[in-house]
Amino acid sequence: MSKRSVSAALRSGALTTVAVLAFSTTSAAAFAQDDPTTTTPPAPTETSAPPVSEPPPAPSPARQDSVTGVLYADKNRNVRQDAGEAISGGAVTVVGNSSEFKTTSDADGKFAFRDLAPGTYRLSYVLADGWVVHHAKAEGDLITVVANQTAEVAARAERPYSEQLKATATLDHPKYHQPSTATIALSLTNTTDRPISGIQAACGRDGSAHALGRGEGWNVLKGVKLEAGETRKFTIYEQIPLAARGSVKLDCDFAPNASWNTDGPSVHGEAAVSGASNGYTMVLGQDRNADGHIDADEDIAVEGYSLLNPRTGEKIVRRNANPGGDGKIELTDVPSGDYRIELLGPWTFRDFGQDLVRITEQGGFRYGFLKPTGPAKVTGTVKFEKPRYESHETVRLDLTITNVGGQVVEDVRLSSEPYALNIPAEQWGDFGPRGRGITLTAGESRTFSVSGTIRSFGNSLLGFWGGIDYRSSDGWHFGYHDFGGTVEVVLTTGDLTGVVYVDRNRDGRQDAGEAAANAVVEANGGAPYGYFKTTTDSDGRFSFKDIPTGGYWVSYTLPDGWIVHLEGELQQTRVEPGVATQVVARAERPYRERLKATVVLDKATYALGDEAQVTITLKNTDDRRISGIQVRCNPLGHGNHLGGSGYYPAPPSWGDLRPTSKGVTLDAGETKVFVVKEPVPIAARSSRKLIVTCDFAPNPDRNTDGAHAYDWASIKGGGLTLKGWIGQDRNGSNWFDEGEGIPNTRIVLLTDRENGFPVVEAVSDAKGNVRFDDVPPGDYWAWIDGPWKFEGERGHTSVQDNNLHHPYFFSVVPDLSRTSGPGSTDGAANGGSSGALAKTGASVLGLGVLAVLLVAFGLGARVAGRRKTF
Template identity: 30%
Template sequence: MSSARRTGRAVRMLTGLAAVLVAGVGVTPATADESTSPSLPAPSTTGSPTTEPAEPEEDAADVTVEVSVPDETYLIGDEVPLTVTIRNIGTADAHGVVGTAFGEGDFYFYVPREQWQDYAKPDGATLEPGAEVTLDAVGEITSWSGGEARVRVGVQSPDDTKLSNNADIATLDVVPPSQTHLVDGVVFGDANDNGSFESGEGLAGAKVSLSGGGQFLKQETGADGRFAFTDVPAGVYTVEPTSVADGWIGDGPRTVRVDGSDDHTGIELLTRRPLSDVLVPTVDFTERSYQAGDTADITITLTNEGHEPLRGVRSFCSGAGNSNEMYGRDFGDLAWRGEGVTIPATSTETYHVTGLVPEGAADYGFVSLHCNFGRGDNLRGWPSVGDRAKVPGRSHDVAIEFYHDRDNDDFLADDELVPGVTVGLRDRDVDSPMLTAVTGDNGLAKFTGVPAGTHDVEVFGPWRIQDRLQDGSRYEPIVSVHAEWGAHGTRFEIVPGPDRPVPGGSEGPGGDGETDQTGTPSAPAPENDDRAADVDGLASTGVDALTLGGIGAVVLLAGVGAVIVTRRRRGAGQAD
């Protein structure tokens, strides 16, 4: 056999062997048992069918709701009580169960969120299988323009598997707003304080409002004090005298049901003289200065200048909500929810009460107390009075700007800032030396360490502060200093005026000079003191900035090189 033929055969044998090896990779060899075991017979298709066992049903939640309302006739604006029963008739817990209620169509009904208690959105509550809960909620008919007066109450849960029983309907008997009626009455001043209208007590020119159900109407009383609103749609309204001449005070809004009955005709709206006509209160701190945390004693006097005793007089003490207002008050029967006190006719009663000086009073520089005194819950017409006392210890720097509007254009130009004006600050709450400073070229008078509090602002020399507003009224030129927030009210217009000498003959510091708390002028502090000190410190070491910069550059470059070397070394280590 030739060598070429042998070579071809060898190639074919190797090729075949390779194919067998490749095919064998994807074949799992059969074991001896598998090769000898008999095959199972195919299932028979004849005879009785095999019944598969049924899988057990999973537990599921199913929440339902029912609603009922009292069988009454309602008006737009009425509150409607709802009895809502929520059940879980399923076999699993229902989580996040929430209730809802709304009117259908053009009937609008509102239930406040808090009425749903634990079942309010967004979180709701969990209801176990077989459990039920009954809620007593109250909703309001807000408006109605046609169709049936129907309220849809629903319940929801993300676990609910059956939605067809998640709502119930309550149909209400509501008087339609197409029915209209007359609302009339009289506004009278109860001159003899007997609570009833008598001939001659009608008040002319009083403004009366009627509001509710989307309506807001106004009337003015005639010479006899009477008013009338015609064609008022059926509903619930409030009627109130909103403006009465000669200082008479109304007792507040009166609710009327306009339904065709006699309740909305012949309404008597009573007004009284303000209690401030006869009751004169005073409030005084017994000390003029306190520290934060002190218990302060306060003396209150109530004088009845009338000829009848005043019974049930109480106090309502409040303010703007600032942190310097006295709290923790012990006012006894004079407290807002106390029993009240009696002030005999033409006499004065004195009361001693206490309160705590809050920590925030130190930031304001004073503690304050402001109270109204009167009877009932309507504060209108109650006389009010207040007092304050110093709380020293904290301060803040102040800069006040002064300008003269030469051209009267109500715009501040740079050349209208006034230099060289001596300015004084005087603390309202304590007898202390006046602080003085002189305005610089920028019109600013700078003060350092001004005690927190309210300070009267004065100017000296041939100027005075323009303290009259455009409407002719006057204001007090003051600066309020807060230890944290700084000063409020720091720009004043000045006009030429009588030449006023500086108290004590001192002209005060010049330029942007500042004063200390004793009123003694101090020299202006150089700007950027800290940075200047740092430069001086470097100079004293004999090291200049270029040398430091060069060293810094070398250190920076050395650091970069170290990082590069480190990375290279790490890379080499990883390669090894």
């Protein structure tokens, strides 16, 4: 058979191949390659037979390589051999067929075993500097030696698993009383930058009878995968071995294929064991991942429980002394027998029959799977990534919210953003305070992994807490302190320095003579929050030394009206430890000195339902272009204004002037006119006034020195109706009660307490009820006829759309200085009327007409003369 046919037969499986750690063909440079190859010596060539008189010499025995290989340290972890990775002097042992052979790798990492009898062998390695060849297979990576063939091995060494993994484990008690169950808190961390798969636990390798690590609870550690940098925590429940006397030990190590790879991190725990009395342990929780176990984040600490013995009627009630602990309950010192267990609080057993417990002398253990019951209730738990942070660090945490009630809840969201951390809104998603809300079924949990910089902390502790709002069948629930957690914070400090200059020649950089001396610089922020203030020196420089790290808002106040404008998104200046943060503040003249604006309404009077048209004129009085001009109207958010408000941007009709648009550009000396239309807001009805007041500048939300423009118009429409009572508050209740009314008494509403015009009047009925019709909205002072008067501010009333839902109490007291009018014998007791309004010169019959004319004239006169102010 030729060499080519031999190779083809090998690749097609016609010849036997070898199972090894990694197959390769060793090149002249001793590098491990990808394709496995088994070589066979060439067949001998036929020759002529020697003469009979000269017999051929006896052939020398041939030396056959049974196993060859190369040993390398995979320093760059790319799973192949590279230059400089060969291991010289590595001890290699092969064991099989009741024989053991040893050799050492050469300078190229190569080794060989010759003339091995056919059979199955196992290779092992002892390397310097802690390097380890790990076993990838459960049977220990066997190789097969076949006669006249060479098995080739590429042995890849890596750092021990103890350097790649970190493990911690603790027992929940220093002493156990038999029978009992131990709770083991285990944590595994992948400290590398690559995933590690197939991690297992190997416990009690010495086979001791008092060793933990053999219970079913350890099944959660079959083939665990940890991503790069990931930490996973496990809670394992294991019954103390009955054979344990005096002590119990936990000795485990962790690695992929831990049966063969013994170089993983190890943990040790030890506790005393005493007694041998009755006992039973149950771990309660929700099996949310349906794996038949109660995992670390699934246990539930119930409020308590009661045990009922149906045969004897005996009942044992126990409260949970540690409601924030785990879900384990130990039924120790309970007589043997059958019991029914009833849980206290909003939980019950998920499966039929799980509430039955049989306690014997041998003790016992089991899980109790729960489901919620009772009304809806949402709570949360907080777990920080680590136990301590420095104040400049980003804090990462998990917030797990759970519906612990028995009903579905909807519209679940944060009541408000937790103040202690600056967490971007998008991290919360629909669960955020402004989100759509999420839905949780009974017992369901959701975990939000969020992170943010520290905003506030005190006494070296950061408190992260908040409330949860949700809706259930019985209505809305508004939370206050539904979750919370604290973590230690170590204060770090840094420096904030900078320079302020006035850009007189407007070239965008500081030149000689442009330093801004005596400018006030204020910095607000840091963690914990602080306020700092200083003044620039003659060179325009300032500094804040050793201030808390974190984000700061920095503002500047310069002499002579110079302004440091804010461009783009408003961002905090970060102060970090060990490095001085430097800022440069460029000041320029206010926008109002370079930009002029007017706004003009198309009418002096509007009716509700009309469409108002606003003409906006912008003029650039500068010799340079101004770009990105936007509008900001109604900063206080009044309802009778046009152009949006300080909280909501202008409507779409304002086009490119809106803060959400690109803005308007004006070249030097250019004027542009814009016309926008908006419906008259309903809120203008109560004030009877429509207003447009706006500022124009680049980024006007932050730069408040823009050009200002203002206009207004009146609103026409019908008057309002005010109902109430006239009475004397005899019992001091500050409210009108039966029998306190003053009948048949005239009351007038004036525009001013002393010199106002009468606007409308009414006369009370027999019980003191009074009604005013067609009252224009506004503020009024009441005048009452007869021997009565208003004390203090009681005669003042405001008539608006939004305050007419309840009757108004005109509370008066006797006025001994006044007498009743003609025709009345007892004004104080029976009401009455007089000519007391004669001093105003108004007749009663013409009162309403006169008021309307005066109000209308006053408004009209204002409208006629107001536009020349711009």
